[in-house]
Amino acid sequence: MSLNTEVAVVGGGIGGLTLGLKLARSKIDVMVIEKLEEPSSIYKGELLQPKSLQIFEKLDVLKDIQCNGFSFSRIAFEEGKNEFFMDYRILPGDYDYAVMIEHEKLKRILLSQALQYPNFQYLSGAFGKGYCDGRLIVERKNRKERLFVKADFYVGAEGRNSITRKEMNSKIKKIDYNHHFLTVTFPRPQSLDEGKIISKDERFLGLFPLPKAKVRSVYLIPKGSYKEFHAKGIDHFHQNYLELFPELKGYVTRLKDWSDIQLMIPTAFYADKYVNGRYAILGDAAHTVHPMAGEGMNMAIQDADILGELYESMYSTGRISPGRLKWYEKVRKPRAEKMISLSHLSALVYSYSNRFITGIRRKGLKQMERDKTLQFKQMLNVSGLGYWSESALDRFVQAGMLPARNRGLSSKAKRNYFYTEKDDYPWKS
Ligand SMILES: Cc1cc2nc3c(=O)[nH]c(=O)nc-3n(C[C@H](O)[C@H](O)[C@H](O)COP(=O)(O)OP(=O)(O)OC[C@H]3O[C@@H](n4cnc5c(N)ncnc54)[C@H](O)[C@@H]3O)c2cc1C
Structure with a gap:
């Protein structure tokens, strides 16, 4: 079977869905191809920075995001006896705060908005396998059914293992780190209503409030120590959190076993090109950053905004040419590289x-x-x-x-x- 569209987006994560919604609103035929059939239980980015909020306001989804998220203005840094605040209110204008929202909830908001447009198609349980003769090969129904998608443009928004990046022959430069993180969400005390980063010698705990009185946490462990940590049991895990932030007693202790606690391995990489002919990549397919500065998902949203606006200009003016995609790379690549350096520096400090x-x-x-x-x-x-x-x-x-x-x-x-x-x-x- 063969399907036609104007823009085919491989990957229905936050980046792919933001682009899908933006193009749908611009009356461009767009098809988002997502391999998962069900929401994922893997923790991913949940912190929306001001620029993302501005982009979502333009897409008319900000109110929904605010209703389903938790807004806050400050992040407290506790280092020994010293405390320092990073305050978003130092920024002039309307976007002087951040929002924490569950990753899957944000995806649902974007998808349900996009589905209101008849020119938006969403194929779930559809695996983008690769490209052949300028067409995208998609496998469905446990890879038993194969179909081909023919589009004017293809966008790889399929995360770190991007098939589109491979097709573009775009190479990545990678940085590994000497630490990993444990990450988990659990109930929080009401008083924990802003971001908090606690560091003491070699230890680091990040706490970010979510709605419904929950908090997402990240705890730094040395690379390769996960098994040892796990073997020491859940009480040892609680103890580590409580030593850094005793107010979590009665909250983190509600985690009864390791089933919800995930290992997060930070890496940073960036691709040497973001566009090639009719192909483009965005989000984690083009760059990943160390999670310290909470930027990964935001960079995907910002990529989608610039690329989406460029397609919109092309289709509305009739100047539809792959050569014009260079504008996207010109704007986004230097910005992403700066953000990788910023996150890398923050990571080194800890x-x-x-x-x-x-x-x-x-x-x-x-x-x-x-x-x-x-x-x-x-x-x-x-x-x-x-x-x-x-x-x-x-x-x-x-x-x-x-x-x-x-x-x-x-x-x-x-x-x-x-x-x-x-x-x-x-x-x-
Ligand atoms: C475990 C983990 C924890 C993270 N924690 C944080 C955090 O705390 N803060 C932060 O800012 N960032 C964090 N990140 C990074 C952040 O989540 C990502 O930067 C962000 O999700 C990137 O969005 P994306 O849309 O580019 O890619 P993704 O979110 O990776 O979405 C890609 C989508 O494509 C689909 N897909 C993949 N391959 C194919 C294929 N061949 N065919 C069809 N579909 C495909 C996937 O199922 C997925 O839905 C984390 C990432 C991971 C992996």
Whole structure:
């Protein structure tokens, strides 16, 4: 059997569904091909940064996301006796907060919106096997049925093991880390209503509030120590959390066995090209980041926004040419690479436990608390709303070799570092 569409998207994760919804709204025929038939129970990204919220507002799904998510404005960093806050409210404008939402819930919101458009097709239980003669081969019904999809454009949104990236002959550069994470969601105390990162010597616990009084946690363990950790039993797991945050007594202890606790292996990689002819890749297919800065899913959403807007321009103007896809790579690749570096640096800061590194980390956090420029830069870069590179001067301030600049910037000055419409969609001008 052969099916036709204008844009075929392999993978119905957050990236593929955001693109699918965007194209459906632009009256472009789009088909999303997803191998899973049921929602997945694997934990994935749940933190939506400000830029993603802005994108979702344009797609008319932000209200639904807010209703089903948990909004918060601050992340507290606890390092020994010191506490420092990263506050989203330092960002001018409407998107001065983040939202935590269960990954599968967000997928359901995007999918149900997209299904309202007759030009949106969703094939679940459909495995994208590869490409042959410019067509996508899809296997269904436990791989017993084979069909071919013919499209003007193919987008690989199928995550780390992308078949489209392979077809494009795009190579990846990979970084591995000396640590892994345990991750699990469990009930939380009501008072835990903002993000919290607790670090003590070599230990690290991240806590992010979800709706329905739950919290998603990540706990750092040395690479290769999972089996040993698991063998010590669930009480040992509780103990580790309680030593860092005693307020979790009566909450984390409700986890009775290991069945919900998942091992998360951080890696970072980026592909050397995001487009080739009629093929493009987005999200984890094009880049993965260390989860420390909570950016993976947000980068997929931002890719989908730029690529979707580009297709929209092509189809609405009739200038439908694979050559124009270069614009997508031009905008997104440098931004993704900056984000990989930012997440990598944050990861390094928590990867080593000697007194020297702990001292630097403590000093850095203290200086960040005092220095309004550093605070704004950090928050802006994480938000995705813009980018302002750190300078040598910032590094000296961070190291305590120069005094903190406690004079804040005006909203107007801050907005100068936001991406403009022209930065996001340069082909329009
Ligand atoms: C275990 C884990 C935990 C994570 N935790 C965090 C976190 O805490 N914070 C954060 O920001 N990020 C986290 N991430 C990363 C984040 O979830 C991803 O960056 C984000 O989901 C990327 O979205 P995506 O749509 O590009 O890819 P994915 O979410 O991987 O979606 C790809 C989709 O394609 C489907 N698929 C794959 N191959 C095929 C095929 N051949 N044919 C058809 N369908 C296919 C898959 O079933 C999946 O639905 C985590 C990732 C993992 C794996």
